[in-house]
Amino acid sequence: MKHTLSVLVENQAGVLSKISGLFSRRGFNIDSLAVGVTADPNISRITIVADGDDYVLEQLEKQLNKLIPVIKVKAFESGSYLSRELSLIKVNCTASRRPELIQIAEMMHAKVIDAAVSTITLEFSDTAEQTEILMNLLRPYGIREIVRTGTVAIEKGNSSVSVQSGS
Amino acid sequence: MVKCLESEGVSVIFGYPGAAICPFYDRLLDSDIKHILVRQEQNAVHAASGYARSSGKPGVCVATSGPGATNMITGIATAYTDSIPIIAITGQVRSDLLGRDVFQEADITGACEPFVKHSYLVKNTADLPRIFKEAFHIASTGRPGPVLIDIPIDMQTNEIESFEYPSKANIIGYKPNIKGHSVQIKKAAELIRSSSRPVIVAGGGVLSSGVKLKLVDFAVTTGIPVVSTMMGIGVMPSEHRLYLGMLGSHGKGVANRVIHESDLIIVCGARLGDRAVAAPDQISERSKIIHIDIDPAEIGKNIKTTVPIVGDMRDIMSRLADAVGEYHVSPMWDDTIERWKKDLFRLPKEFDGFVEPRSFVAKFSHMLPSKAILVADVGQNQIWCANNFRIKEGRFLTTGGMGTMGYSIPAAIGAKFARPEREVVVICGDGSFQMGMNELGTIAQNNLNIKIIVMRNTRLGMVRELQKNLYRGRYSATFLDENSPDFMKIAQAYHIPSVMASSNEEAEKIAAEMLKHDGSFMLVCNVSPDTPSI
Numbered sequence: 045m046k047h048t049l050s051v052l053v054e055n056q057a058g059v060l061s062k063i064s065g066l067f068s069r070r071g072f073n074i075d076s077l078a079v080g081v082t083a084d085p086n087i088s089r090i091t092i093v094a095d096g097d098d099y100v101l102e103q104l105e106k107q108l109n110k111l112i113p114v115i116k117v118k119a120f121e122s123g124s125y126l127s128r129e130l131s132l133i134k135v136n137c138t139a140s141r142r143p144e145l146i147q148i149a150e151m152m153h154a155k156v157i158d159a160a161v162s163t164i165t166l167e168f169s170d171t172a173e174q175t176e177i178l179m180n181l182l183r184p185y186g187i188r189e190i191v192r193t194g195t196v197a198i199e200k201g202n203s204s205v206s207v208q209s210g211s
Numbered sequence: 212m213v214k215c216l217e218s219e220g221v222s223v224i225f226g227y228p229g230a231a232i233c234p235f236y237d238r239l240l241d242s243d244i245k246h247i248l249v250r251q252e253q254n255a256v257h258a259a260s261g262y263a264r265s266s267g268k269p270g271v272c273v274a275t276s277g278p279g280a281t282n283m284i285t286g287i288a289t290a291y292t293d294s295i296p297i298i299a300i301t302g303q304v305r306s307d308l309l310g311r312d313v314f315q316e317a318d319i320t321g322a323c324e325p326f327v328k329h330s331y332l333v334k335n336t337a338d339l340p341r342i343f344k345e346a347f348h349i350a351s352t353g354r355p356g357p358v359l360i361d362i363p364i365d366m367q368t369n370e371i372e373s374f375e376y377p378s379k380a381n382i383i384g385y386k387p388n389i390k391g392h393s394v395q396i397k398k399a400a401e402l403i404r405s406s407s408r409p410v411i412v413a414g415g416g417v418l419s420s421g422v423k424l425k426l427v428d429f430a431v432t433t434g435i436p437v438v439s440t441m442m443g444i445g446v447m448p449s450e451h452r453l454y455l456g457m458l459g460s461h462g463k464g465v466a467n468r469v470i471h472e473s474d475l476i477i478v479c480g481a482r483l484g485d486r487a488v489a490a491p492d493q494i495s496e497r498s499k500i501i502h503i504d505i506d507p508a509e510i511g512k513n514i515k516t517t518v519p520i521v522g523d524m525r526d527i528m529s530r531l532a533d534a535v536g537e538y539h540v541s542p543m544w545d546d547t548i549e550r551w552k553k554d555l556f557r558l559p560k561e562f563d564g565f566v567e568p569r570s571f572v573a574k575f576s577h578m579l580p581s582k583a584i585l586v587a588d589v590g591q592n593q594i595w596c597a598n599n600f601r602i603k604e605g606r607f608l609t610t611g612g613m614g615t616m617g618y619s620i621p622a623a624i625g626a627k628f629a630r631p632e633r634e635v636v637v638i639c640g641d642g643s644f645q646m647g648m649n650e651l652g653t654i655a656q657n658n659l660n661i662k663i664i665v666m667r668n669t670r671l672g673m674v675r676e677l678q679k680n681l682y683r684g685r686y687s688a689t690f691l692d693e694n695s696p697d698f699m700k701i702a703q704a705y706h707i708p709s710v711m712a713s714s715n716e717e718a719e720k721i722a723a724e725m726l727k728h729d730g731s732f733m734l735v736c737n738v739s740p741d742t743p744s745i
C-alpha cells in the first residue's frame with residue numbers, strides 16, 4: 045500500500061542522507077521524495093511516498109522520529125490530503141499533429157511551454173494518477189523525455205503539519 | 212574542545228593520537244583530564260563503553276582522522292546495538308580540503324551513520340560548545356547511544372571570541388523525557404491483576420535507567436518471576452528465588468519454559484532480539500504482552516504487544532506498582548516453577564584433564580567480592596559466564612547486541628577506571644583474547660589491577676559447536692593452534708604473572724591466589740573443545 049508522509053526537519057547538512065539511508069537500510073521502498081524549505085528557513089519539509097504494509101508504515105514513522113534532526117512526522121490518511129506532482133513532458137510532434145496534441149493538453153489542463161519543429165513540451169501539475177492518464181494519452185505520439193518531481197502533499201481543511209501543532 | 216569536556220565533568224578519556232587531532236592533544240596537556248592511551252582505536256571505544264556502563268556517565272574516546280576513525284567503527288557499532296552512551300571524537304582533515312581525498316581523509320560521519328544515535332561534522336569553531344552540549348545530552352538521555360563528533364583540524368585551531376558553555380541543550384526534534392501514559396499504565400495494571408501466570412523479562416534498559424531495585428521490589432511484592440536477557444543479567448541477584456536466569460537460544464531451560472507457559476509477559480527495557488526469542492509470533496499468540504520501553508520504535512518491532520508503555524522506566528515502574536496494588540501470583544504458578552527449576556537442572560559433564568568451565572564459573576563467583584564486575588567476551592565463554600556467574604550486587608558486562616570478539620579486555624580497562632575500588636575480572640576465550648590482547652600494554656602501562664581468565668579450548672569454540680550441530684561436524688577454520696601462542700610468555704612480556712590450570716581443583720586454587728594478588732593476573736584454563744555452551 046502507498047503511504048504519503050510529511051516530515052519536518054531541521055535544515056542542516058546531512059539530513060537528507062540520514063533519511064534516505066534509513067530507508068535503504070531498513071528495506072523501506074521509497075516511490076518519491078520531495079524536499080523544500082518551509083516558511084521558516086531553518087526548517088525543511090520532506091514529502092515521502094512509500095510502499096509497504098501497516099507494520100512498515102508504523103516502523104517508518106517511528107524510525108524517522110528517532111532521527112535527531114526530524115522534528116515531526118505525519119502519515120496522511122487517504123482522502124484527507126491533496127497531492128500534486130509537476131511534470132515536464134517533451135512529445136514528438138510534427139506540424140500536422142499539433143492540433144491534436146494541443147487538444148489533449150487543453151482537455152487535461154496541461155500547459156504548452158515550448159514548441160519546436162518536431163516536438164512540443166507540456167507542463168503538467170496534478171496527482172500521480174492524473175499524470176499517468178496524460179502519459180497514456182501522449183505515449184502513442186512518442187514521449188521523448190519526461191521530467192517528474194516527487195509528490196508534494198498538504199492536508200485538506202484547517203489542519204496543518206507545523207512545528208507547533210499537536211499529534 | 213578540552214574546555215567542553217571539562218565543563219561536562221569528564222575526568223578520563225580513552226584514545227590514540229594522530230596528526231589531525233594533534234591540536235586537541237596539545238591542549239590536553241594543560242588539563243586535568245586523564246588520557247589513557249589504548250593500543251588500537253576500536254578498544255578506545257570499548258574502554259569508553261566499559262567506563263560508561265560502570266560509572267553511569269557517557270564514556271569519551273578520541274581518534275585521529277582516516278584509519279584512526281575507521282578503526283573506531285566496530286566499537287561504535289557495538290555501543291550502538293548495546294545502547295551505551297559514548298562520545299566519539301575524531302580529528303578530520305582541514306575543512307577546505309574535505310571531499311578531495313587528501314591524506315587520511317575518511318567520511319567517518321557517513322560511514323558511521325547506521326551506528327550512531329547522532330553525529331556532527333563541525334563546520335564552525337564557534338559551534339563547538341553547543342555541539343558538545345548537545346552530544347552529551349543526546350548520548351545520555353532517552354535510549355542511550357553513541358554520538359560522533361568529527362572535527363576538522365582547522366576547527367580545532369581557529370580562535371573564538373569568547374568561550375561560553377551552554378547550560379542546556381535545546382534541540383527541537385529531540386524530546387526524550389517521555390512520561391508513561393496513565394491510561395496505558397492502568398490497562399497494564401489490569402492485565403497483571405487478571406493474570407495467573409505472569410513473568411517479567413528484564414533487559415539492559417532496566418540497568419541503564421537505574422530502575423533495578425524498584426523492579427526487584429515489584430517482583431517480590433507480587434511474586435512475579437523474573438527472567439533476563441543477556442544485557443539484563445544483574446537485574447537481580449542470580450540466587451534470588453524469583454530469578455530464573457537468562458532466556459533464549461543459549462539461555463536457561465527453566466527461563467524459556469516459563470516464557471512458553473506464561474499467560475502474561477511483562478517486557479521491561481528489552482527489545483527481544485532473535486537470540487532472546489526465536490519465534491515471537493508463537494509467544495504473542497499464547498500470552499498477552501506488556502512492553503515498557505523508552506524507545507517507541509522498539510514497541511511492535513519484534514513482538515506484537517497487547518499494552519505498550521513508552522517512557523522513562525523509573526517513573527513507570529513506581530506508578531505501575533501503585534496501580535497494581537495488592538496482587539500475588541497464584542501459588543500454583545509458584546509451585547510449578549519451583550518444580551521446573553529442579554527438573555530442568557543438570558550438572559555439567561566433566562572432561563578429564565580439563566577445567567569444566569561452567570562449574571568453575573559458578574564456584575569462582577562465590578570467591579569474588581559481592582560488588583565485583585565481571586566482563587565476559589564473546590563465544591562459548593560468554594554463555595558459560597551468562598548462565599553460571601552468580602551475580603550479587605556487582606555487574607556483568609558483555610556485548611549482547613553485536614557480540615564483538617575482543618570486547619572484554621578493553622571494556623574491563625574502562626570499568627576499572629570508573630570503579631578502581633572494585634574487583635574487575637575478565638573471562639574470555641583464547642580466540643577473543645587474541646583479538647584484545649594488545650591492551651595488556653594499556654593494563655601494564657597504567658599498573659591496573661585486572662584479573663584475566665582465558666578459557667583455552669584451542670578452538671573458536673562457539674563456531675565449532677555450530678559446525679558440529681549444523682554442518683555435520685565438518686570443522687572449518689575453527690582450530691586455533693595448540694602450540695601458540697604461549698599465553699604465559701605473552702603475560703610475562705607485560706610483567707603480568709600467570710598460571711595455567713587443567714582441572715577445577717587447580718583452577719580454584721589458583722583463582723584464590725589470584726584474588727589475593729595485588730595487581731593484574733592471568734589464569735589460563737585448559738578446557739575441552741567438546742565442552743558444550745549450555
Ligand SMILES: Cc1ncc(C[n+]2csc(CCOP(=O)(O)OP(=O)(O)O)c2C)c(N)n1
Pocket residue numbers: 588589590591592593614615616639640641642643644666668670671672673674
Ligand atoms: C569480531 C568477531 N569476529 C567473528 C565473530 C564470530 N564468532 C562468534 S563466537 C566465535 C568464537 C570465539 O572463540 P573464542 O574466543 O576462543 O571463544 P570460545 O567460543 O572458544 O569460548 C567467533 C569466531 C565474532 N563474534 N566477532
Ligand SMILES: [Mg+2]
Pocket residue numbers: 590640641642666667668669670671672
Ligand atoms: Mg576458544
